[in-house]
Amino acid sequence: MIETLLFLAEAHSEVESGFGLNLDIFETNLINLTLLVGILVYFGKPVLSKILTERRSKIAEQIQAVEQKKKQAEVTLANEQKKLEEAKVIAAKIRSEATTNAQKAREAILAQGEKEVQRLREIAGKDLSSEQEKAIAQLRARVVALALEQARSQMDNMLNDDVQRKLIDRSIAKLGG
Structure with missing residues (x-):
């Protein structure tokens, strides 16, 4: 549209000086560009400054x-x-407490184990003593049984009917007179 106006203005000025077309592209483009820039500056400056101001304020915001x-x-x-530092302190404290608790638990387990070993030794000692006493009692019973058996067999051989009569008569004599 601007070019049309310019063209008409040129044509009007040439009409006064004579009618003709300006076919020089460089000259007409330079005039067109100058007018276009001038119109843009005149009408576009407030719009452009408003847009730039809004953009500046948005960027600032x-x-x-x-x-x-x-x-x-x-x-x-x-x-x-x-919080991380506090957590590290708490973690170190927990590790320390865990180490202490583990040491106490270890000592308690060792003490308990020692008591259990001592108790087992006592039980083993008692069992050994009672087994020893049982073995001695069994041996005594066996010795007594063998001695009685041997004495019985010797008595059977020694106490025949004649010896038994003599022993009875002697006992009666001592008792009765």
Whole structure:
């Protein structure tokens, strides 16, 4: 449209000086570009400045929001690092307590094991003593049984009917007179 206006303006000025077409492309483009830039500057400056101002304010708001998020992230990071340090301290304390408890449990288990070994030794000693006494009692019973059997067999050989009569008569004599 601007080109049309320019073309008409040129044609009008040439009409006054004479009618003709300006076929010089460089000259007409330069005039067109100058007019176009001038119109854009005149009409576009307020629009462009408004767009740039809005863009600048949006960018400033975004920068502010990012800086605020950065500050919040730094605070959160500091808090989390503090929590991490506290967790490390607690973990060290738990490890220390676990080591202490493990040592106490080990000592208690060793003491219990020692008591159990002592108890088993006592039981084994008692069992050994009672088995020894049983064996001695069995041997005594066997010796007595063998002695009685041998004495009986000797008595049977020694006490025949004649010897028994003599023994009875002697006993009666001592008793009765």
